Amino acid sequence: xxxxxxxxxxxxxxxxxxxxxxxxxxxxxxxxxxxxxxxxxxxxxxxxxxxxxxxxxxxxxxxxxxxxxxxxxxxxxxxxxxxxxxxxxxxxxxxxxxxxxxxxxxxxxxxxxxxxxxxxxxxxxxxxxxxxxxxxxxxxxxxxxxxxxxxxxxxxxxxxxxxxxxxxxxxxxxxxxxxxxxxxxxxxxxxxxxxxxxxxxxxxxxxxxxxxxxxxxxxxxxxxxxxxxxxxxxxxxxxxxxxxxxxxxxxxxxxxxxxxxxxxxxxxxxxxxxxxxxxxxxxxxxxxxxxxxxxxxxxxxxxxxxxxxxxxxxxxxxxxxxxxxxxxxxxxxxxxxxxxxxxxxxxxxxxxxxxxxxxxxxxxxxxxxxxxxxxxxxxxxxxxxxxxxxxxxxxxxxxxxxxxxxxxxxxxxxxxxxxxxxxxxxxxxxxxxxxxxxxxxxxxxxxxxxxxxxxxxxxxxxxxxxxxxxxxxxxxxxxxxxxxxxxxxxxxxxxxxxxxxxxxxxxxxxxxxxxxxxxxxxxxxxxxxxxxxxxxxxxxxxxxxxxxxxxxxxxxxxxxxxxxxxxxxxxxxxxxxxxxxxxxxxxxxxxxxxxxxxxxxxxxxxxxxxxxxxxxxxxxxxxxxxxxxxxxxxxxxxxxxxxxxxxxxxxxxxxxxxxxxxxxxxxxxxxxxxxxxxxxxxxxxxxxxxxxxxxxxxxxxxxxxxxxxxxxxxxxxxxxxxxxxxxxxxxxxxxxxxxxxxxxxxxxxxxxxxxxxxxxxxxxxxxxxxxx
Numbered sequence: 001x002x003x004x005x006x007x008x009x010x011x012x013x014x015x016x017x018x019x020x021x022x023x024x025x026x027x028x029x030x031x032x033x034x035x036x037x038x039x040x041x042x043x044x045x046x047x048x049x050x051x052x053x054x055x056x057x058x059x060x061x062x063x064x065x066x067x068x069x070x071x072x073x074x075x076x077x078x079x080x081x082x083x084x085x086x087x088x089x090x091x092x093x094x095x096x097x098x099x100x101x102x103x104x105x106x107x108x109x110x111x112x113x114x115x116x117x118x119x120x121x122x123x124x125x126x127x128x129x130x131x132x133x134x135x136x137x138x139x140x141x142x143x144x145x146x147x148x149x150x151x152x153x154x155x156x157x158x159x160x161x162x163x164x165x166x167x168x169x170x171x172x173x174x175x176x177x178x179x180x181x182x183x184x185x186x187x188x189x190x191x192x193x194x195x196x197x198x199x200x201x202x203x204x205x206x207x208x209x210x211x212x213x214x215x216x217x218x219x220x221x222x223x224x225x226x227x228x229x230x231x232x233x234x235x236x237x238x239x240x241x242x243x244x245x246x247x248x249x250x251x252x253x254x255x256x257x258x259x260x261x262x263x264x265x266x267x268x269x270x271x272x273x274x275x276x277x278x279x280x281x282x283x284x285x286x287x288x289x290x291x292x293x294x295x296x297x298x299x300x301x302x303x304x305x306x307x308x309x310x311x312x313x314x315x316x317x318x319x320x321x322x323x324x325x326x327x328x329x330x331x332x333x334x335x336x337x338x339x340x341x342x343x344x345x346x347x348x349x350x351x352x353x354x355x356x357x358x359x360x361x362x363x364x365x366x367x368x369x370x371x372x373x374x375x376x377x378x379x380x381x382x383x384x385x386x387x388x389x390x391x392x393x394x395x396x397x398x399x400x401x402x403x404x405x406x407x408x409x410x411x412x413x414x415x416x417x418x419x420x421x422x423x424x425x426x427x428x429x430x431x432x433x434x435x436x437x438x439x440x441x442x443x444x445x446x447x448x449x450x451x452x453x454x455x456x457x458x459x460x461x462x463x464x465x466x467x468x469x470x471x472x473x474x475x476x477x478x479x480x481x482x483x484x485x486x487x488x489x490x491x492x493x494x495x496x497x498x499x500x501x502x503x504x505x506x507x508x509x510x511x512x513x514x515x516x517x518x519x520x521x522x523x524x525x526x527x528x529x530x531x532x533x534x535x536x537x538x539x540x541x542x543x544x545x546x547x548x549x550x551x552x553x554x555x556x557x558x559x560x561x562x563x564x565x566x567x568x569x570x571x572x573x574x575x576x577x578x579x580x581x582x583x584x585x586x587x588x589x590x591x592x593x594x595x596x597x598x599x600x601x602x603x604x605x606x607x608x609x610x611x612x613x614x615x616x617x618x619x620x621x622x623x624x625x626x627x628x629x630x631x632x633x634x635x636x637x638x639x640x641x642x643x644x645x646x647x648x649x650x651x652x653x654x655x656x657x658x659x660x661x662x663x664x665x666x667x668x669x670x671x672x673x674x675x676x677x678x679x680x681x682x683x684x685x686x687x688x689x690x691x692x693x694x695x696x697x698x699x700x701x702x703x704x705x706x707x708x709x710x711x712x713x714x715x716x717x718x719x720x721x722x723x724x725x726x727x728x729x730x731x732x733x734x735x736x737x738x739x740x741x742x743x744x745x746x747x748x749x750x751x752x753x754x755x756x757x758x759x760x761x762x763x764x765x766x767x768x769x770x771x772x
Contacts, residue, residue, distance in 0.1 A: 042066075042115055042127075047097070047134040051105040052141055057098040060088070060134060063115045064095050065127060076120050081113035081131070088113065088134065097134075105136040106173045138175035143235030144184045144225040146170045150240050155206060157213040157245040163206045165195065165243055170202070170225035172235075180228050189238065191221035204241065213245040214282050249287035253279045253312075253336050254353040262316070262357070266324040267364045274303065274359060277314035279336055285309040289340040295354065296333035303359075305334065322361050325398060330359040367452035368393040368403045368443040375441075376459045377424065381431040382467055391422040391456060393443035401445040408440070415439050415460075424458065431462040432498045466555030468498040470507050472563050478530060479581050481572035482537040491530040492523075493565070495551045505553060512548035512562050520549055530565065537569045544568045705753055 042065055049060045063077060076092035079085060087101040088111070095115075111134045117126045146168065153166035174181035185199045194208045204221065211219075221241040228234035255277060262275035281288045288309035294300055302320045307313075314336065337352040370393045377388040395401045405422040409415060414427035415437070422441065429437070437460040444453040478491040495507045509528035511520045519533045530547070545567045552560035570581035748759035 042130040047132055048137055049099065049103070049134065050137040051103050051139055053099065054102060056102070057089070057100050060097045060099050062094065062096045063090065063132070065117045074120055075117055075126055078116040078118055079113055080116060080129070082111045084113055087111075090115075103136055105138050105175065106142060108136075110135045138178045138181055140174055140179070140181040140228055140234065142173045142181075142227075143237045144170035144172040144227050145237060146225065146239040148239065150242065152242050152244070153204070154244040154246050155211070156248050157211050158209065158248060158250055159206050159211065160209050161206055165204045165206060166241065168202045168204070168223060168239060168241060170237065170239075172227045174227065182227060184225050184227055187224045187226070189222050189224050191219055191243075194219060195221050195243065197223060204243075211245055213247050214251065216245070218242055218244045247284040247287055249283055249289065249338065249341050251281055251283045252338050252341065252351050252353075253281040253288070253290040255336060255355040256280055257355060259356045259358070261360070263360045263362055264318070264322060265362045265364050266322040267366065268318055268322060270318055270321060272318055274316040274318055275357075277305070277316070277334070277336075277355065277357070279312050279314055279353075281309075281312055281338070288312070289338050290314065290336050291339055293335045293337075294332055295335045297331055299330055299332050302330065303332075316357070316359075323396070324361045324363040325396060328361050330357075330361070332357050332359075363397075365448060365450065365452060366396050367454040368445060369396050370443065370454065370456040372456070374457045374459065376461070378461045378463055379426055379429065380463045381429050381465050383426075384428045386426055388424050388426050388460065390418075390424060391441050391443075391458065393422070393454065393456075395445055399447070401447045403443045404446055406442050406444065417441055424460075426460065429462045431464050431500075432468060435462050436460065437462070464500040466499050466553070466557065466559060469559040469561035470495040470497045470551045470553050471561055472496075472551075472565075476565055477568070478565065479568045479570045479578055480532065480537070481576060481578070482539050482569050483572065484532050484535045484537070486532055486535045488532045488535070489529045490532060490567075491565075492527055493530065493549070494527045497553055499553075499555065505555070508552045508554075510550055512550045517545055518547050518567060520547070530567070539569050539571060542569065 042063060047061045049058070065075075065077075077090050077095040078092070079088060079090045079097070083101075087099060087103070088097055089100055090097050112131060113134060114129045114131050116129050118124060119126060147170070148168075151166060151168055155163060155165045168186070170184050170186070172182040172184055176182035186197050186202045187199060188195060188197050188204075192207070194206070194211060195204050196207045197204050202223075202225075204223075219242070221243060222238055223241060224236050224238045226234055226236035256279065260275060260277055264274050268274070277292075279290055281290065286309070288307070290307040290309070292305040292307070292314050300319075302318065302322070304317050304319050305314045306317060308315055314334075333354060334357055335352050335354045370391060372391075375389065375391050379386055379388045391405065393403050393405075395403060404419050405417050406419060407415065407417045409417075414429055416425045416427075417423070417439075418425070422443070424439075424441075439458045439460070440455050441458055442453050442455045444451055473494045473496045476491065476493055480490045484490065493509075495509075497505070497507075505526075507526045509520050509522045515533055517532070517534045517537070519531050521529045521531055523529055528549070547565040547567060548562050549565055550560055550562050552558055568581045570578040572578055748755045751759075
């Protein structure tokens, strides 16, 4: 069939060449007759060739120029363009084009080339170049390829038939316009018992409505894709589609046992777990909706059951405290079912599972129980001794042990609890000090091996009695101008009472003495106005007036108090503003002066501290005061001069024998000499063992450290100056106290008493760390 098709193509190309050649010759003859010029044209076959040819070289077509009517020795054909002279070559004398490589249409479907006619010798073109195309004819040489190597899909279990699961796609790169080379059809070769596929679209549907996840959770379906439908042969490929069944709620729960027995102590707290009932439900946790019902024994007020879908358990939780003395055993029948199952899917009636549950209550020695969760009593204030009530507790166990009462109080506490019967007595209380009192009463069993006890709160409210007289609401300090007119209200006062300000309480006001310059007017609204009665004030004579005012309440019994109102006489300007009021301005001025003096004193103290700090810092930068002299002069001031000195210069310059002779002639008391050993003690006997030497050295060091009369080890004598002309220079630290030193002398404080003096001298370094 292919060979027949190729022969037809070749014959059509030859026929086209003949027709085109005749037409071109006829046109050229007409052009020569009319214009007497030769028109040159290119003539070639239809350039089409089947792909994937292996018989190389193979003929593709030919190009012709109207200038050449046969072979010409002075002209030749050439090609330019895509893959010219590599994949495609032309015969120079005939213009026939051949292919020299295997061509793939799916790689490249057509090629653009240019035909040239050139002079053999000069290589010049004899006529303009012309472009043409070589098109490849498709053959079915590619199998359909799936867009994925494998597919994953899911569908709910127990789905009806013809439910879409997924869609797969395979693509064929061949030419879809040629003989169905790229038309793909699909077929299930494995798994067709449960699923089917649309052969044209690749859509997979359910075929069976009894896909049960609990029996099989997933299926592997192999799909084949084939091209060239209806033709023999063709190419095909396959892909695997894994279809997972999604769980639905289609299984009912069921108890694993017919009888469950649990033990629970009577002191089990509410909310704690009593026991767990195991249930079988093969659905996944998100689809488990077990519901438990008490069928026999109405104990819902004591217990509740919660479902745990993750563990398939029904958890029994205590809702109400247990009491062994009341109920020792609970028997109940419990049913479990799933109300959310769709019976149309499950295709069955809703079954239930029932089990028996027995809960045994265990006796526990319990503490006494009070008759109330708390107690509240009331008592009037100012009562010296009063019985206010009692608390009561009993032993809930069968033993009914005797209970005694107590409370933690001190000698000053106003409450007494009677041990035998829980009666509460109270001493005199003051409501204005505290309106409520809270105490804790403890009830303890007497005969219990472990004395059980419990406590209860007692709240005592102190009732108010009118035992406080009214007084000024605030410390009033009224002022008045010395030229104030008569009958002018200068101030309004009010009163307060430490007792409860009940609605309807009234205060009355009046002057306690004969009124001279001011009068008190009761406003009948619990306030009073202070009015100028005689405004002839003279500050030079009197700078203030005391006005005693009696304030009374309407309580039972009625109480009153006298409160003194001090009215200050002030100088005022024309606008009535106060300029000077009694002693107030002088006190204010004095206060301001005092504040200024205090601030100046503080500033002076800070200045002195700063100056002292700067002086001390300067002293430290210049070195210790005791080192201001030349070290050579310091050597002559040593307190003890037991040895030759610190160098050759010292030996040559001074005769130390005189000093030594004086030292030898000095008389010391025998006790002193015995009590204080020489700083340079001599070893009289060589130790026999290293251990003895170590002990001796430690003993001598200890004697030297504890010798209060000998010089410290960090004196100038010990750290002597070596001499200015010595090769080793100075071994002393006398001249190392400059501020530029980078040595950290803090370590001297950790070296012990031998270096205390150096630590004190160089300790001045720390002054830089102190703030100003």
